[in-house]
Amino acid sequence: MNVGGPAWQSSVLTRGLAGHGYETRLLAGRxxxxxxxxxxxxxxxxxVVDIEGLGRSVRIGGDLRAFVSxxxxxxxxxxxxxxxxxxxxGVLGRLAAFVNRVPVxxxxxxxxxxxxxxxxxxxxxxxxxxxxxxxxxxxxVAVGERVRDELVEAGIGQRDRFTAIAPGVEEPPxxxxxxxxxxxxxxxxxxxxxxxxRLTAIKRPDRLVEAFGMVLERIPEAVLAVAxxxxxxxxxxxxxxxxxxxxxxxxxxxxxxxxYAAADLVVISSDNEGMPMTLIExxxxxxxxxxxxxxxxxxxxxxxxxxxxxxxxARDLADAIIVLLVDDxxxxxxxRAAAEQAIVRFGAARLVADHVALYRRIIAC
Numbered sequence: 001m002n003v004g005g006p007a008w009q010s011s012v013l014t015r016g017l018a019g020h021g022y023e024t025r026l027l028a029g030r031x032x033x034x035x036x037x038x039x040x041x042x043x044x045x046x047x048v049v050d051i052e053g054l055g056r057s058v059r060i061g062g063d064l065r066a067f068v069s070x071x072x073x074x075x076x077x078x079x080x081x082x083x084x085x086x087x088x089x090g091v092l093g094r095l096a097a098f099v100n101r102v103p104v105x106x107x108x109x110x111x112x113x114x115x116x117x118x119x120x121x122x123x124x125x126x127x128x129x130x131x132x133x134x135x136x137x138x139x140x141v142a143v144g145e146r147v148r149d150e151l152v153e154a155g156i157g158q159r160d161r162f163t164a165i166a167p168g169v170e171e172p173p174x175x176x177x178x179x180x181x182x183x184x185x186x187x188x189x190x191x192x193x194x195x196x197x198r199l200t201a202i203k204r205p206d207r208l209v210e211a212f213g214m215v216l217e218r219i220p221e222a223v224l225a226v227a228x229x230x231x232x233x234x235x236x237x238x239x240x241x242x243x244x245x246x247x248x249x250x251x252x253x254x255x256x257x258x259x260y261a262a263a264d265l266v267v268i269s270s271d272n273e274g275m276p277m278t279l280i281e282x283x284x285x286x287x288x289x290x291x292x293x294x295x296x297x298x299x300x301x302x303x304x305x306x307x308x309x310x311x312x313x314a315r316d317l318a319d320a321i322i323v324l325l326v327d328d329x330x331x332x333x334x335x336r337a338a339a340e341q342a343i344v345r346f347g348a349a350r351l352v353a354d355h356v357a358l359y360r361r362i363i364a365c
Contacts, residue, residue, distance in 0.1 A: 001028035001048065002056065003252065004198070005110045005143070005277040006085040007038035009167055009351065011046050013083075016352030022359075025077050027070060029054025029089070035198070036229065036252040049073060054089060063092065070096040080104060081359060087126070094133050104362050107133070108141040108165075111274025111295055112151055130156045139362050141165050143275040144296020163358055166299070167275055168351025171343060172257040172285050180261035184250060190221045191325045194263035194287075196256065196278045199230035204292075207314050208269040209239050209247070214318035216246055219325055225262070227253050260285035264331065265324050271312055273297050279307075283342035288334035290320045300346075306338035 001007045007028075014026045027049045031037045035056070051069045053062030074082065074096055083106040084093035090107045097105045112130075134140060134157040141163050142148035148162045181188050193212065199205050205226075212224045224243075226236070227250045240247040253259055260266070266282040266289050273295035280300055282289055289307035291297040301307035308324065310316040324331045344350075 001038045002031045002035040002198075003038045005167055005274060006108075008169060008277055009108070009110070010085055011038070011043050012168055012170075012348045012351055013355060014046065016348060017355070020352070020356045022356075025049060025073065025079070027051050027054070027073055027089075027093075029056075029066065032056050054092065056086075056088065058088065063088075067092045067096060071100055074100045074102060080363070081106060083108070085110060091129065091133065094137060098136055104138045104359075105136065106139045106141060106358070106362070107137050108143065109147060109151060109274070110143050110167075111147060111272065112154075112156075127154055127156065130154075134161070137161075139163060139358060141358070143167055144299045146296045146299065147274050150295075163354075165351065165354045165358070166296075166346060167277060167280055168346055168348045169277070169281055169284060170348045172260065172281070175257050175261035177261050180258045183258060184225065184248075184253075184262050186223060186225060186248060186262055190223055191219060191264045192262055193222065193224045193321060193325070194227065194259055194266045194282075195224065195269070196227045196259055196266065196281075197268075197276075198228055199226070199232040199236050201232065202270060202272050203230075204269045204271055204312070205232055205236045206239065207312070207317065208267065209236065209243075210314040211269065211317040211321065212247065213243060214315065215321050215325070216243065218322050220246075222246065222325060223248060225250055225259070227251070227256075227259050256281055257285065260287050263287050265290055265307070265321070267317070267321065268292060268294075268297060269312075269317060270294050270297075275300060280342060280346045283338035284346065286335040286339040288324060288331055288338055290317065290324065292317065300342075302337075302341070306334050306341060 014024050017024050029051050032055050051066050053066035081104040082097035082102045084090040085108050094105050140157045140161050145164050148164050152159050215222055224247045260282050268276050268291035275296040279289045289301045291301050292312040293309045298309045301309055303309040308320040310320045
């Protein structure tokens with residue numbers, strides 16, 4: 001189970017639903033090369049049933065083994081509800097639930113892979129598969145309203161079948177900024193821009209590096225800290241050589257609270273997103289965000305209030321970063337507003353309560 005929004009939400013729900021009388025079993029696959037294992041890195045005590053072949057990559061033999069294993073676990077556990085997350089698990093899990101006559105089948109879209117991931121023919125096939133699966137799914141969940149709207153526009157499910165449930169996280173403990181920077185090896189008295197996530201094409205690290213080069217022209221002492229790895233790590237490493245110590249590659253970090261404590265702002269440079277956990281976690285820590293206007297990112301970052309939302313363009317991204325780095329008061333005000341909003345809208349207890357309400361509504365029908 002790789003680090004990311006689906007893993008965080010599955011972890012919160014696995015622990016939280018028990019307090020509402022639900023018995024759960026979490027099935028997850030192994031991470032691919034270059035990805036970080038959520039359980040090992042962030043939640044080693046999380047009870048997980050390992051399903052071989054249920055990784056991100058599509059391999060016919062491995063996928064068939066995973067399907068058989070999921071069917072076996074369903075027959076053992078005999079659940080009333082099967083709730084799937086992510087594209088591949090959504091396909092295999094819902095098919096297994098249908099074959100084994102599980103009465104309630106729920107799927108959460110943490111975003112979608114309808115554009116920016118595959119070639120046009122493959123994207124059309126993905127859309128067709130999701131349309132067919134949606135017809136046999138009891139309830140569909142989207143992490144944000146814009147994600148829901150994009151799926152409905154693509155013909156995947158009817159609007160009245162969708163429920164929008166935003167992600168939820170635990171409120172982070174207070175961490176001293178100076179200590180956080182010392183532990184991460186970051187300078188103490190300079191502005192730090194933080195990127196947290198996988199280094200993959202859809203996240204557009206090339207746009208981020210280009211934008212930060214522009215930032216350095218105006219604020220030469222600024223530092224970009226990149227927390228994460230992925231298939232583009234070496235490419236990113238080469239591209240930032242010209243920027244010297246202005247860019248720090250931190251790799252995966254087990255303590256994300258430390259990352260946000262060290263940051264003046266966080267940045268998302270993606271071409272496609274669901275509702276970025278990075279922005280939610282940063283907001284909880286009182287750190288404003290700068291994000292491209294993709295997916296439901298703008299439902300976390302309220303433009304001009306808790307951060308800035310820009311077009312997916314390096315120049316626009318750089319200008320927004322500069323605007324906040326040069327204005328300490330505005331940045332602080334945005335950070336406070338972000339925290340106030342996040343505690344109400346993105347708490348873990350709210351996430352669990354929303355799912356309990358959904359399950360009860362479905363079962364009562």
